[in-house]
Amino acid sequence: DAKTTQPTSMDCAEGRAANLPCNHSTISGNEYVYWYRQIHSQGPQYIIHGLKNNETNEMASLIITEDRKSSTLILPHATLRDTAVYYCIVRVANTGNQFYFGTGTSLTVIP
Amino acid sequence: GAGVSQTPSNKVTEKGKYVELRCDPISGHTALYWYRQSLGQGPEFLIYFQGTGAADDSGLPNDRFFAVRPEGSVSTLKIQRTERGDSAVYLCASSLAWGKYFGPGTRLTVT
Numbered sequence A: 001d002a003k004t005t006q007p008t009s010m011d012c013a014e015g016r017a018a019n020l021p022c023n024h025s026t027i028s029g030n031e032y033v034y035w036y037r038q039i040h041s042q043g044p045q046y047i048i049h050g051l052k053n054n055e056t057n058e059m060a061s062l063i064i065t066e067d068r069k070s071s072t073l074i075l076p077h078a079t080l081r082d083t084a085v086y087y088c089i090v091r092v093a094n095t096g097n098q099f100y101f102g103t104g105t106s107l108t109v110i111p
Numbered sequence B: 001g002a003g004v005s006q007t008p009s010n011k012v013t014e015k016g017k018y019v020e021l022r023c024d025p026i027s028g029h030t031a032l033y034w035y036r037q038s039l040g041q042g043p044e045f046l047i048y049f050q051g052t053g054a055a056d057d058s059g060l061p062n063d064r065f066f067a068v069r070p071e072g073s074v075s076t077l078k079i080q081r082t083e084r085g086d087s088a089v090y091l092c093a094s095s096l097a098w099g100k101y102f103g104p105g106t107r108l109t110v111t
Helices: none
Strands: A009-013 A018-023 A031-038 A045-050 A061-064 A070-075 A084-092 A105-110 B005-007 B010-013 B019-024 B031-037 B044-050 B053-056 B065-068 B075-079 B088-095 B106-110
Touching (some): A045 A061, A045 A070, B010 B019, B019 B106
Parallel strands (some): B010 B106
Antiparallel strands (some): A031 A084, A061 A070, A084 A105, B019 B075, B031 B044, B031 B088, B044 B053, B065 B075, B088 B106
């Protein structure tokens, strides 16, 4: 599996965009980039995923560099409820494959 | 609709005892996963079921850990002769296609 590298922690002011980076320099051509988050005392929650094109949904946007060696998750208007640990995972898109979560980025949204 | 549910939400047991943790996946989801999460760490893969069979149990730490899914729906994670190091949150996830949906977890404390 491609290994990911994320900053340990980040702060973001409420209402501002939160940009969470992830490096995955050894990603393979058939591996997707997934983002999950885990709010305190809850199970991980799916946010978004992509292969090489930028993606957007109601929760966030995912920007993947052209060489696919890094990506950024963007929460356009962070709220206090977005305070969580955010995990960047790379894996082939197959239900048979487990995720390797790493330690993620602890995002704190500040009032 | 109903998400993944796990029971009990908390379990305290004495060292050496046997415990069972239950997971009810989303109806119709064929894939089921167990993860374990220690404090300050990301979830760690334990075992994956496709239907009734364990397709990948490479994450089980030793033979004290065992999981079943006899009818392809509910799964039970069984831990024999519990040790203090088994204390963690045990997460279950289910999947039909690419997305994994996690339950809230069972917090196991071995005293």
